[in-house]
Amino acid sequence: MAKPGQxxxxxxxxxSDSGMGYSRTIHLLRGPSDQPHRLCLFLDxxxxxxxxxxxxxxxxxxxxxxxxPVTFAFIDHHNLKAREHDYTGNDQFGRFIAEKMIPWFQQxxxxxxxxxxxxxxxxxxxxxxxxxxxxxPGHFHYCLSQSGAFWWDDEQFTKMARQHAPVNTRFWxxxxxxxxxxxxxxxxxxxxxxxxxxxxxxxxxxxxxxHEFHGDHDLKYWRAxxxxxxxxxxxxxxx
Numbered sequence: 001m002a003k004p005g006q007x008x009x010x011x012x013x014x015x016s017d018s019g020m021g022y023s024r025t026i027h028l029l030r031g032p033s034d035q036p037h038r039l040c041l042f043l044d045x046x047x048x049x050x051x052x053x054x055x056x057x058x059x060x061x062x063x064x065x066x067x068x069p070v071t072f073a074f075i076d077h078h079n080l081k082a083r084e085h086d087y088t089g090n091d092q093f094g095r096f097i098a099e100k101m102i103p104w105f106q107q108x109x110x111x112x113x114x115x116x117x118x119x120x121x122x123x124x125x126x127x128x129x130x131x132x133x134x135x136x137p138g139h140f141h142y143c144l145s146q147s148g149a150f151w152w153d154d155e156q157f158t159k160m161a162r163q164h165a166p167v168n169t170r171f172w173x174x175x176x177x178x179x180x181x182x183x184x185x186x187x188x189x190x191x192x193x194x195x196x197x198x199x200x201x202x203x204x205x206x207x208x209x210x211h212e213f214h215g216d217h218d219l220k221y222w223r224a225x226x227x228x229x230x231x232x233x234x235x236x237x238x239x
Contacts, residue, residue: 008055010074015104022096029058029072030109037069039105039117040230041097043087043125045074052223061227068234070118071109075101077125087121087128088152089160098136118233120144122222127152130197133169134161142233143171146222147179150193154186158193161200172229173198174211176221190217 008029016023027045031037042048049055061067077083086093106112119140121129126148133143150157179190188196191212198210209232215221 008059010049010055013108015101017096017100020092020096020100022093022100024078024096024101025076026101027074027076028108031071031111032069033111035069036111036113037071038113038234039109040070040072040234041101041105041117041119042072042074043077043119043121043129044083044123045076047122047125047219049074052219052226054223054226057223057226061230066231070234071105071112073105083124087124089128089131089156093128094132094135097132098139102139115139116141118142118144118230120146121148122146122219123217124149124152127157130171130173130201131157131160133171134164134167137167137169141169143169144229144233145171145173145194146225146229147175147190147217148173148194148197149190150197151188151190152193155188155193155196158196158200161197161204164204166205167201169201169206170233171198171201171206171208172211172233173201173208174213174222174225174229176213176215176217178214178216 011028013026013028014023015026027049115138117140119129119132126145127150129143130145130148133140173194175191175194182189198208201208211225213221
């Protein structure tokens with residue numbers, strides 16, 4: 001990890017599994033090499049790094065010492081077709097993350113703590129970050145879902161969550177107060193979908209922070225809340 005005031009440099013890796021038919025690019029910002037720490041895995045790496053420009057936000061948090069030790073990783077979605085395929089409750093993608101990616105991180109970063117990692121995403125990948133947190137609670141104890149597309153497929157995630165075993169995961173769910181459009185009735189709006197997901201997760205015993213910002217479905221609002229979200233999620237003292 002870069003020292004305070006130094007520019008952040010990302011490592012670029014490719015993780016593949018021919019059996020699953022996956023090959024994805026990873027951008028890695030290593031945590032400390034001399035102490036145990038957690039992983040923050042962001043889906044939609046291209047959007048977070050290129051469109052949202054989150055590295056200055058992370059650099060400021062790290063320079064101030066307000067975050068606990070952590071390794072940041074950003075996984076690219078590859079292309080729009082793959083994004084929609086992977087980020088809609090795809091079991092094969094989930095297995096790739098849990099059975100290939102997480103072991104790769106554990107081997108690549110020796111001081112990475114097993115489990116209790118953070119997974120995050122926005123819009124469609126925000127939906128999938130919550131799905132991964134429920135499917136693999138042994139890996140992901142923290143979830144960042146920014147304007148998650150919980151309306152998807154007639155709110156399939158929320159229906160699944162209502163039948164799920166209890167969890168003690170921490171979720172940050174955000175949505176804009178202007179995300180009220182309904183594309184194809186009887187689908188619900190973004191904001192209604194997030195609120196319904198929030199209630200379903202709370203019934204499972206999860207700790208949920210619902211953040212309703214003033215705005216619509218836009219990267220600038222997700223960037224603005226990112227520091228606050230990470231601080232809330234990683235402030236968990238149960239480790």
